[in-house]
Amino acid sequence: LSMTKRSMYIEKNCSEQPEDRVHVVPGQSDYLFVCPLLRTREWYARPQEQRQEMMEESVRIGSKYRSVRLHTTYSFGLDDQEFVVAFETDKPSDFLDLVQELRETKASAFTLRDTPMFTCRQRSLAECLDALG
Incomplete structure (x- = not known):
């Protein structure tokens, strides 16, 4: 369980309008x-300033x-984690490279847990039912 809210870390690094960032709109990625x-x-x-610097590295x-x-959605007090992050892409290799690079950031040292990772494929309901046999 998680909810949307505005991030305190990306205000100056985000090209989207602030009100757009409180809605998760799924794309059509595979x-x-x-x-x-x-x-x-x-x-x-x-201090918040140090956390901001570390998050800016991740955003870059x-x-x-x-x-x-x-x-990104937030779960403080709602579930066992603090955030749920979801990455959409048509290129799993780009996601792999992104995560590998993020592991080397300063902020990564302050991650207690980021598993389990769920890998999902975009499919229609009919395709899912057909896959069940």
């Missing part, structure tokens, strides 16, 4: 990768992968 995200207590003990990296679209 793949969707979904995972929970839980930060460490040390992350929240850091993410912006290099134009084929990957990110959706």
Whole structure:
């Protein structure tokens, strides 16, 4: 369970209108990768300015992968994780490279858990039912 809300970290790095970022609008990409995200207590003990700098590094990296679209929802107190992130793409190899590069960021050291990762394929209901046999 998670909900949408405006991120405090991407105001100046986002080309979308602020009101657009509180709605998750699924695209038509072939793949969707979904995972929970839980930060460490040390992350929240850091000043907001330091967290902002670390998140800006992640945003810069993410912006290099134009084929990957990110959706972030929030779960504080609603579920076992703090965030649920979903990445849409037609190019799983770009997603793989993105995650590999994000693992090397300063913010990554403050990730307590980001599993399980769910890999999903875009299919119509009829295709799903046919696949069941």
